[in-house]
Amino acid sequence: MPPSRLATLEERYAQLRRDLAHIGYLSHGSVYRRPAGQPGARFTWSSKVQGKTVSLALSEDQAEWLEQAIAEHRKLKKLLTEMRRLSRKIMRLRFPDTERRTPLNKKVLRLI
Numbered sequence: 001m002p003p004s005r006l007a008t009l010e011e012r013y014a015q016l017r018r019d020l021a022h023i024g025y026l027s028h029g030s031v032y033r034r035p036a037g038q039p040g041a042r043f044t045w046s047s048k049v050q051g052k053t054v055s056l057a058l059s060e061d062q063a064e065w066l067e068q069a070i071a072e073h074r075k076l077k078k079l080l081t082e083m084r085r086l087s088r089k090i091m092r093l094r095f096p097d098t099e100r101r102t103p104l105n106k107k108v109l110r111l112i
Contacts, residue, residue: 006093013086016079023076027069031058 029047034040041057045066048054058066 006090009086009090009093013083013090016083016086020076020079020083023079024072025065025069026073026076027066028073029066029070031063031067031070033063 027047029045032044032046034042034044036042043058043060043063044055045058045063046053046055
């Protein structure tokens with residue numbers, strides 16, 4: 001592969017690192033907004049803790065804050081997935097491959 005391909009991948013990786021620096025508060029789970037008039041808490045956060053679903057009643061402000069934290073958590077997971085994939089691609093381009101009877105395919109490294 002040409003060096004320009006490696007430079008492009010490394011620049012994309014550097015951009016992902018910069019994006020990583022802007023990640024805010026993190027939380028997993030989900031926020032459920034119950035329509036007004038239904039019984040029960042209007043805003044509920046639920047998550048798995050040790051294999052069990054745990055729910056917590058929230059205020060509207062807490063629900064909005066947690067929704068943002070959950071969105072940031074999902075964004076972080078996507079960033080990390082792409083960073084792992086790019087790391088493997090960069091490794092393959094930067095270092096010579098070992099001699100094998102059959103070439104190492106992209107599926108093994110989860111590049112496809």
